[in-house]
Amino acid sequence: MTDPNASTAPWRAGVIQDFARSELFDRTFDEGMLLVEETAAYLDGAGRHDSKILSRNAALAYASESMRLTTRLMQVASWLLVQRAVKEGEMAPEAACAENYRLALEAGEQQAAIEDLPFGLVSLLQRSERLYERVRHLDQRMYVEAAAVDEAPRPVQAQFDRLTAAFGAA
Secondary structure (H helix, E strand, O other): OOOOOOOOOHHHHHHHHHHHOOHHHHHHHHHHHHHHHHHHHHHHOHHHHHHHOOOHHHHHHHHHHHHHHHHHHHHHHHHHHHHHHHHOOOOOOOHHHOHHHOOOOOOOOOOOOHHHOOHHHHHHHHHHHHHHHHHHHHHHHHHHHHHHHHOOOOHHHHHHHHHHHHHOOO
């Protein structure tokens, strides 16, 4: 079986490694992990109290939005951990190109009315959305758009290949 990432252009692996070693990655990683910890602390502490004093509808919205929040943050944290594995040499940059390491698109579900939700949850939701969008942009630029460039048709090379096939290597 062939490696699906074997065709990854060498420049792309360099871009991935450069990002993983960058200050931007370090700041994004720290921000993401801090937000994960802050969210866990809120949901296990003040958030429990806040959710108990909500109306039935607001409590349902709280449960739904807290689930979306944790899912979003787990996706971001997983993506960041893959980049850290590249940085630390535990994963080849080519392996990080695998589709299963891409940031999943969020479902287009309807958001709850935030005016009924506690400020602590709303703040975490907004911050996680901004972080997710930044990481999604990085993921798109580094992997998805780069893959399209890697796979772009090369008409001159195709002509050379046809000539080589027709006349043999000289």
